[in-house]
Amino acid sequence: MNNVPLRLQIELIFLILCFTFFIYRYVHKRKISVRYSVVWFISAFAMFICAIIPEPLEQIAKSFGIETLSNLLFLGGIIVLLVISFSLTIIVSELKHKLMVLTQEFGILKQELERNKMDEK
Amino acid sequence: MKKVLMIIPAYNEEINILNTVKKVKAVKIPKIELDYIVINDGSTDRTREILETENIKHINLVNNLGIGGAVQTGYRFAKYNHYDIAIQFDGDGQHDEHYIETLIRPIIEEKYDFVVGSRFVGKESDFKSSSTRRLGIKLLSSLIRICTGVKIKDVTSGFRAANNKIINMFVSYYPSDYPEPETLVTLIKSGCKIKEVPVRMLEREGGTSSIRALKSLFYMIKVGLAIIITAVGSGGKKNE
Numbered sequence: 216m217n218n219v220p221l222r223l224q225i226e227l228i229f230l231i232l233c234f235t236f237f238i239y240r241y242v243h244k245r246k247i248s249v250r251y252s253v254v255w256f257i258s259a260f261a262m263f264i265c266a267i268i269p270e271p272l273e274q275i276a277k278s279f280g281i282e283t284l285s286n287l288l289f290l291g292g293i294i295v296l297l298v299i300s301f302s303l304t305i306i307v308s309e310l311k312h313k314l315m316v317l318t319q320e321f322g323i324l325k326q327e328l329e330r331n332k333m334d335e336k
Numbered sequence: 337m338k339k340v341l342m343i344i345p346a347y348n349e350e351i352n353i354l355n356t357v358k359k360v361k362a363v364k365i366p367k368i369e370l371d372y373i374v375i376n377d378g379s380t381d382r383t384r385e386i387l388e389t390e391n392i393k394h395i396n397l398v399n400n401l402g403i404g405g406a407v408q409t410g411y412r413f414a415k416y417n418h419y420d421i422a423i424q425f426d427g428d429g430q431h432d433e434h435y436i437e438t439l440i441r442p443i444i445e446e447k448y449d450f451v452v453g454s455r456f457v458g459k460e461s462d463f464k465s466s467s468t469r470r471l472g473i474k475l476l477s478s479l480i481r482i483c484t485g486v487k488i489k490d491v492t493s494g495f496r497a498a499n500n501k502i503i504n505m506f507v508s509y510y511p512s513d514y515p516e517p518e519t520l521v522t523l524i525k526s527g528c529k530i531k532e533v534p535v536r537m538l539e540r541e542g543g544t545s546s547i548r549a550l551k552s553l554f555y556m557i558k559v560g561l562a563i564i565i566t567a568v569g570s571g572g573k574k575n576e
Contacts, residue, residue, distance in 0.1 A: 315401055315512065319409040322375075322395040323416065 219269045219284075227266040235259045251306075254299060340365075340440060341419040342372035343410025345403055346427030350382040357392050359433045360425065368440065373413055374427065377406040401512065403494075408510040414503050423497045431495045435535040439497040442531045449528040450502050452488060452520075453495035458534025472556060476517050479560060483567030484524040488532055491517040495535060502528060511562060514555055518562040525567065 238255045241247040247255075265272055269284070276287040342360050346353050353374065360372050373393055376384055378400035387394040395409060407424055414422040421443055425431050435453055442448040456473075473492055481487045494516060498506065502523065511518045523530060 311512070314399065315405050315408075318397050318399045318401055319405065319412050322397045322409055323413050326395045326413075 224266055224269075228263065231259055231263045231266060234262075254302075258295060337367060337369055338420045338440075338444060339369045339418065340371065340421045340423065341410070341414045341417070342370065342423050342425045342436070343407060343414070344372060344374045344425050344427045345377060345406035345410065346374055346379065346383055347377040347400065347403070347406070348379045348381045348383060349427040350379075350386055352429040353383055353392075353427050354386055354390060356425070356427050356429050357390075359429075360436075363433050363436055365437050365440070368437075370436070371419070372425075373410060375406040375409045377401055377403070404510055404512040404515040407515065408506060411498075411503050411506040411510065415500075415507050418500075419503065420500055421497055422503050424494055426494055430537055432536050432538060435495070435533075438533050438535060439495070442533065443497060443499050446531070447529065448531045449499050450523055450530045451497040452490060452493050452530065452532045453497075453535035453537075454488075454490035454493055454532040455535070455537050456489040457532050468552070472552065475556070476559060476563070479563050480517060480521055480524075480567075483563055484521060486524045486530070488520055488530065490532065491520055495537070514559050514562075517559050518566055521563050521566040525569075 235256070238247070238252055238259065242249060242252045265288075272287065273284055276282075276284050279287065281287045281290070344353075344356060344360065346356075349356075357372065357374065360370075363370060371393075373395060374387055376387060376394055376396045378397050384396060386392075387396075395413065397406065397409060401409070410424070411422055421440055423436060423439060425433075425436075431453070439451045439453055442451050473490065476491045477487070477489055480491055496516075505523070505526070506519070509522070520530070
């Protein structure tokens with residue numbers, strides 16, 4: 216039944232723990248906002264579960280008609296990455312719009328300020 | 337008395353900007369209060385220095401926003417300062433200031449909302465541009481006609497006049513890159529009256545064209561997509 220060797224499991228768990236610690240460090244240093252770290256913590260947790268109990272995954276692969284477990288993992292991984300990068304595109308577009316409005320308003324405000332200064336002189 | 341604002345976007349235009357502003361300043365139109373504002377789009381050359389020493393009315397943008405963002409700044413300024421009409425006028429000396437009146441008149445006298453200065457209508461123009469560029473413009477023009485049923489020949493012209501209704505529309509949404517064709521579709525979809533008038537455009541007096549050869553494919557795809565999406569959607573989505 217279990218064709219995932221124990222050694223591989225241990226290696227995977229070690230990698231996932233490193234990954235989790237890595238994300239934690241970035242959040243702790245405030246380089247990633249907590250809001251955007253959630254998705255990474257959830258993926259780390261999901262990977263962790265998959266690494267310690269791979270049996271349900273094999274069942275899922277079978278029921279989908281996927282021959283080998285690794286193919287299911289690739290498929291799942293790619294879908295998750297697509298969703299994440301798509302949501303990043305949305306976030307970047309929103310930020311770009313906000314930055315645009317801010318830059319314009321700031322430019323106009325500064326122009327008014329300088330004109331007022333000139334008028335006072 | 338109508339208040340008209342000339343929006344002059346300038347990105348690295350140290351060679352042309354002073355001349356352009358001088359030409360615009362010299363224009364006098366009866367019953368029109370003509371004003372101008374230069375939008376310095378985060379230039380990295382001496383543009384800002386020139387604007388300051390020559391005491392030219394300008395807005396400095398701290399980030400380079402691209403032509404769309406710079407022009408939108410001008411529309412924003414026009415809205416806040418209650419201008420009746422805003423005209424886009426390139427900082428690179430490509431547009432001819434003698435046609436400013438031609439652009440304004442249909443808005444004041446014929447109640448048009450938007451006027452496009454066109455290189456391809458009438459006999460005014462002796463504008464030379466590469467055949468690939470003409471082909472590209474023709475393709476976009478056809479695409480707009482298919483999508484909206486309205487024929488506009490010079491869809492990429494950046495020499496355009498807008499009334500205050502459109503100034504407000506442009507403040508709420510203006511595309512950031514290659515904005516001209518897309519905004520035309522937005523305007524047509526929301527039922528604005530658009531007129532194309534013949535103007536003469538000069539050869540570029542320096543600086544670099546924003547449509548470079550290598551970028552033209554991306555340009556066509558982006559603009560084509562924007563036209564189709566805007567045309568299919570109901571009247572263009574508001575961004576603010």
